[in-house]
Amino acid sequence: MYKDLNNKVAIVTGGSKGIGTAISERFGKEHMSVVINYHSDEAGAKEAAETVEKNGGKATIVQADVSTEEGNQALLQAALDKYGDVDVWVNNAGMEKKSPTHEISLDDWQRVIAVDQTGVFLGSKTALKYFREHDKAGNIINMSSVHEQIPWPTFASYAAAKGGVKLFTKTIAMEYAKYGIRVNAIGPGAINTPINAKKFADKEQYDQTVSMVPMDRIGKPEEVAAGAAWLASSESSYVTGITLFIDGGMTLYPAFKDGQG
Numbered sequence: 001m002y003k004d005l006n007n008k009v010a011i012v013t014g015g016s017k018g019i020g021t022a023i024s025e026r027f028g029k030e031h032m033s034v035v036i037n038y039h040s041d042e043a044g045a046k047e048a049a050e051t052v053e054k055n056g057g058k059a060t061i062v063q064a065d066v067s068t069e070e071g072n073q074a075l076l077q078a079a080l081d082k083y084g085d086v087d088v089w090v091n092n093a094g095m096e097k098k099s100p101t102h103e104i105s106l107d108d109w110q111r112v113i114a115v116d117q118t119g120v121f122l123g124s125k126t127a128l129k130y131f132r133e134h135d136k137a138g139n140i141i142n143m144s145s146v147h148e149q150i151p152w153p154t155f156a157s158y159a160a161a162k163g164g165v166k167l168f169t170k171t172i173a174m175e176y177a178k179y180g181i182r183v184n185a186i187g188p189g190a191i192n193t194p195i196n197a198k199k200f201a202d203k204e205q206y207d208q209t210v211s212m213v214p215m216d217r218i219g220k221p222e223e224v225a226a227g228a229a230w231l232a233s234s235e236s237s238y239v240t241g242i243t244l245f246i247d248g249g250m251t252l253y254p255a256f257k258d259g260q261g
Contacts (some may be wrong), residue, residue: 001030002020002030002229002230002232002233002234002235004234004250005027005030005031005232005233006030006031006032007031007032007033007129007164008030008032008033008087008088008232009032009033009034009035009079009083009084009085009086009087009088009089010024010027010032010033010034010035010086010088010089010090010232011034011038011075011076011079011086011088011089011090011123011127012024012027012034012035012036012077012090012092013037013064013066013090013091013092013119013123013124014037014038014039014044014062014066014092014093014094014143015034015036015037015038015045015048015092015108016036016037016039016041016042016044016045016048016061016106016129017044017193018193018195018221019092019143019188019191019193019221019224019225020036020037020048020090020092020093020195021044021047021048021051021221021222021226022220022222022224022225023054023224023225023229024048024049024051024059024170025051025055025225026222026225026226026228026229026248027050027052027057027088027228027229027232028051028052028053028054028055028056028057028059028159029055029056029057030057030087030088030229030232030233031056031057032057032058032088033057033058033059033082033083033181034049034052034057034058034059034060035059035060035061035062035075035079035082035083035187036049036052036059036060036061036062036115037050037063037064037066037075037093037116038061038062038063039063039064039065039066039093040062040120042063042208045061045063046061048061049056049061050059051067053069056216057253058210060078060082062074062075062078066093066115066119066122066123067114067115067118067119068122069122069123069126071122072119072122072123072125072126073126074103075123075125076127077128077136085137086127086130087136087138087139087232088138088139088140088141088232089122089124089126089138089139089140089141090129090140090141090143090228091119091123091124091140091141091142091143092141092143092205093119093143094115094116094143095111095112095116095121095233096112096116096155096157096158096195096204097109097111097153097155097157097158098138098154099110099154100154101153101154103185104156104157108157109157112157112158112161113157113161114160116157116158116162116165117160117161117164117165117168117235120142120143120165120168121168123140124140124142124168124172124183124238125179127140127175128140128172128176128181131176131179131181132176132179132181132256135179136181137179137180137181137182138181138206139181139182139231139232140167140172140181140182140183141184141185141186141228141231141232142168142169142184142186143165143184143185143186143188144162144165144166144185144186144187144243145158145187145188146163146188146189146247146250146251147159147162147163147241147244148150148162148163148165148166148185148187148243149166149187149251150250150251151257161242162187165185166185168198169183169185169241169243170185170241171216173240173241174241177240177241182236182237182239182240183240183241184193184236184240184241184242184243184244185229185242185243186197186224186228186231186243186245186246187243187244187245187246187247187251188219188224188246188247189213189245189246189247189250189251190209190210190212190213190219190247190248190250191219191220191221191223191224192218192219192220192221192245193218193221200218206218211254212250212254213248213249213250213254214249214250214252214254214257215248216248217247217248218248219247224244224246227246231244231250
């Protein structure tokens with residue numbers, strides 16, 4: 001546990017399921033106040049909020065589209081109205097669309113970019129403006145992916161978005177470091193979340209995924225949340241502009257793990 005996180009306020013986008021829920025619940029264990037954003041899964045957001053409060057924190061839920069300026073402003077306003085401040089902004093909301101690149105529709109491409117890349121920009125912009133206006137050394141955590149580094153055929157829109165998140169994170173980390181504002185990303189690998197449930201239910205696909213991970217197992221959302229808590233805390237006070245890969249070694253060219261090549 002990180003004592004400096006006690007009573008701090010966090011906004012977590014896409015907090016109604018998977019990694020977003022795990023981060024919200026971990027922040028509850030740190031006795032933080034959490035604004036949990038959801039797009040359509042109100043029940044999931046309510047359940048996450050209940051767990052945050054059982055864990056010792058405070059929580060409120062807010063429906064908003066993070067790909068819009070209005071949506072991000074609504075999240076900020078909810079935090080200010082409910083808790084009076086914002087210390088940590090986690091741009092976690094994301095989506096993916098599988099399609100051969102020559103067949104993906106422009107609408108599908110733009111929707112993935114809107115949520116996964118533009119949403120990160122708008123959330124960060126909203127947080128940065130608030131931090132600067134209040135001379136606050138705030139903290140931004142962007143959810144990237146191992147696919148900011150590893151190509152992913154038939155998921156070109158997702159890989160493009162996460163590649164953009166990588167350099168966006170590094171750029172604003174450099175731009176705002178002099179103000180004490182830290183900006184980092186997390187790059188999860190294969191994590192057991194609802195978005196992967198159907199794939200992992202198929203033993204062949206599950207085993208194939210595990211074979212890509214040097215640690216020979218699928219990760220847990222709670223392991224990603226532990227990284228978020230560390231990045232949010234003063235224990236990482238000299239860390240900015242990185243992607244913290246939480247991937248069991250997936251980015252280490254696992255095809256070579258037994259000495260092939």
